[in-house]
Amino acid sequence: MAFTFSQRALAQVLRTQTRSLSTSVAARSFVRSTPAITVACSRAAFVKTFSTSTTRFEDGVEAPHQRTPFRERRPVQATQDMRPSKLVFVSNLPFFTKQDEFVKLLEEFGPIKATRWSEGRTGAPRVHVEFENLEDATALVESSKQEPFQYGNRDLFLMYSGPRGPTVDGQTQYPPTFKVIFQRFKGDLTQLREFLGEHSTYVNRAFFFKDKVTLEERDIGMILFSSTERAQAAVEHLNNAVGPDGREVYMRFAAEIQPREDQQRVE
Incomplete structure (x- = not known):
């Protein structure tokens, strides 16, 4: 009975964000320190003990909702079958998500090495989370496959993520090419030309990506240089420069x- 209660107390962290984190920590410690569970369950079976069903606590009495039957639960909508990875992608977050608060909740599954926040086309936040240990990342993703986690009354989408290149300071590095992505640039093409300075001479084309809904330009776009060498010189000189x-x-x-045909050119 104590084991069942601990599972539900743990799951409540991502459900309501109002219960004490110490309850969840205690629950995780209890599960990991119970020899019978460790011996009887494999890691794959262990992650299924993380319940995401709604649990209400009224006047100190636990009142669980009826859980959705396993076969009727929404399947994970991954676009590709990715192998388990320390890097986890989380999306469908509420627009006004408090980043620090959300990361603290994820730390209940294990220590986190780095996070990288970005915005979707609608401006909604999403985050890549790199765990220190593979088993902690696996526990998070596999338990979400059983039943989606909720945060701010929204079902979260979680999947493993594999960078195409090595990670430096939490940012994925791709092989050099004449194509360069710029992010966090608030301005127009004229200001972009001024920002590039002498490197603008070697630009064949540049454009901002547009929001699919509003059609407004975002603060992210692409620059096509005349050669890989010119692109590399610009990245080395201007990455992390002030916009x-x-x-x-x-x-x-x-x-x-x-690039799309409707995207703008540098005159």
């Missing part, structure tokens, strides 16, 4: 993608 709005601009080499 027009006072924020540091992040520049990296792009993956192989084709």
Whole structure:
């Protein structure tokens, strides 16, 4: 009976964000320190003990909701079958998510090495989370497959993520190419040309990505240089340089993608 209660107390952290984190820590310690569980269950079976069903606590009395039958639960909508990884991608977060608060909740599954926040096309936040240990990342993702976690009344989407290149300071590095992605640049093409300075001479094309809903330009885009060498010189010189709005601009080499016909050119 004590084991069942601990599972539910643990799951409540991602459900309501109102219960004490110490309850969840105690629950995790109890599960990991119970010899019978460790002997009887494999790691794959262990992660299934993380319940995401709703549990209400009224006047100190536990009142669980009816759980959704396993076969009727929404399947994970991953676009590819990825192997377990320390790097986990989390999306469908509420628009006003408090980053520090959310990361603390994820730390209940294990120590986190790095996080990288970004915005979707609608401006909603999403995050790549790199755990110190593979088993902790696996516990998080596999338990979400059993039944989605909820945060701010939204079902979260979690999947393993594999960077195409090595990670430096929490940012994925791609092989050098003449295509460069810029992020956190608030301005127009004229300001972008001024930001590039002498490197603008070697630009064949540049454009901002547009929001699919509002069609407004975002603060992220692509620059196509005349050669890989010119692109590499610009990235080395301007990555993390201060942009027009006072924020540091992040520049990296792009993956192989084709630019859209409706995107703007540098005259």
